[in-house]
Amino acid sequence: MTERNYLYFMKLLFLLCMALQSFVPDSLDERVERLHDSIISIDTHNDFAMSLAFPDRRSTVAKGQVSFELMKEGRLDGAFFAAYQGQGPCTDAGRDNAKYLADSMLRALHRYARENRNLGEIAYCPEDIRKLKKQGKAAMLLSIENAYCLGEDISLVEHYYDMGVRMIGLTHNGNNDIADSCIDSLERHGGLSPFGFRVIQEMNRLGIIVDVSHASRKTCLQAVEASSAPIMASHSCVYNLKAIPRNLTDQEILAIAAGGGLIQISIGRYFLSILPKEKVGISHLMEHINYVVNLVGVDHVGIGSDFDGGGGIVGVENMGKMKAITRALLEEGYSSEDIAKIWGGNILRVMEAVRANARSF
Numbered sequence: 001m002t003e004r005n006y007l008y009f010m011k012l013l014f015l016l017c018m019a020l021q022s023f024v025p026d027s028l029d030e031r032v033e034r035l036h037d038s039i040i041s042i043d044t045h046n047d048f049a050m051s052l053a054f055p056d057r058r059s060t061v062a063k064g065q066v067s068f069e070l071m072k073e074g075r076l077d078g079a080f081f082a083a084y085q086g087q088g089p090c091t092d093a094g095r096d097n098a099k100y101l102a103d104s105m106l107r108a109l110h111r112y113a114r115e116n117r118n119l120g121e122i123a124y125c126p127e128d129i130r131k132l133k134k135q136g137k138a139a140m141l142l143s144i145e146n147a148y149c150l151g152e153d154i155s156l157v158e159h160y161y162d163m164g165v166r167m168i169g170l171t172h173n174g175n176n177d178i179a180d181s182c183i184d185s186l187e188r189h190g191g192l193s194p195f196g197f198r199v200i201q202e203m204n205r206l207g208i209i210v211d212v213s214h215a216s217r218k219t220c221l222q223a224v225e226a227s228s229a230p231i232m233a234s235h236s237c238v239y240n241l242k243a244i245p246r247n248l249t250d251q252e253i254l255a256i257a258a259g260g261g262l263i264q265i266s267i268g269r270y271f272l273s274i275l276p277k278e279k280v281g282i283s284h285l286m287e288h289i290n291y292v293v294n295l296v297g298v299d300h301v302g303i304g305s306d307f308d309g310g311g312g313i314v315g316v317e318n319m320g321k322m323k324a325i326t327r328a329l330l331e332e333g334y335s336s337e338d339i340a341k342i343w344g345g346n347i348l349r350v351m352e353a354v355r356a357n358a359r360s361f
């Protein structure tokens with residue numbers, strides 16, 4: 001073989017190899033990485049703020065599942081960080097204390113974002129999330145878990161909007177001045193209180209998402225009706241798969257979806273299965289996601305981890321493990337387009353709808 005023929009032969013061989021390679025499927029891990037290059041992934045609930053603002057308070061739930069570093073490791077682009085208050089008495093002192101807790105936690109989150117601005121920043125709108133993704137930084141979205149901190153003062157909704165809050169959960173595990181909770185032995189308002197209806201109107205006017213996780217069935221259904229924008233259950237699962245008050249009935253799922261809203265499946269054993277913690281894994285998470293998809297479609301489902309608030313299952317123990325969910329969704333047969341919606345496309349759509357609605361006021 002002459003040198004010229006040899007070079008020609010080698011070139012042909014190289015082109016043949018390249019052509020063959022394009023027919024050989026990527027390994028699943030490579031597909032996961034490539035998918036995360038193009039999609040935006042957002043988790044709609046964690047309780048990081050409590051231990052950040054009050055590190056000395058004792059807690060029964062595992063901590064350390066949330067950080068900007070872990071978000072980067074797990075290819076999680078954005079997350080709603082909640083300022084949480086447990087429900088106390090609806091007295092002036094109780095309401096003042098709730099406001100003190102919420103304000104302190106929001107200030108602590110702002111401080112965390114400032115001190116770690118090389119890794120992440122606070123995001124106030126979909127454009128901020130997209131910009132931060134391009135910069136390779138985490139987007140911290142602010143939310144409140146339990147509108148108890150509003151007390152009976154409607155002006156505080158704007159106070160929290162000005163602090164950056166873009167989602168408020170109406171209740172925690174107890175009735176408050178705004179609404180009845182899913183976990184309380186007695187009804188107080190029969191759903192939303194008259195003040196609660198005004199709070200939802202004010203959230204609509206400003207552009208804050210209404211969150212019905214922890215709300216009673218009546219509160220949830222009334223909130224869908226009362227809100228002129230889509231609403232969200234930021235961290236709840238399916239009652240028909242695990243019958244606890246915190247999970248959503250088909251009636252609630254259908255109502256939230258009909259209003260254009262979202263059911264954000266939680267990554268917690270308590271919500272997913274009756275099995276012991278060490279036996280609950282991604283297959284249980286998939287059951288709940290598949291259930292909601294079958295009932296109302298892929299446009300109305302996502303992920304709300306509840307990390308640092310009781311979340312975590314085998315295989316997805318913290319934010320650094322989020323890619324395992326993407327892998328499972330691919331194995332389950334979801335398309336790239338579906339996964340893009342589940343991970344963040346749906347949330348961005350709802351954020352945009354809530355803002356557009358606010359502009360119409």
Ligand SMILES: [Zn+2]
Nearest residue numbers: 145214235309
């Ligand atoms: Zn919660």
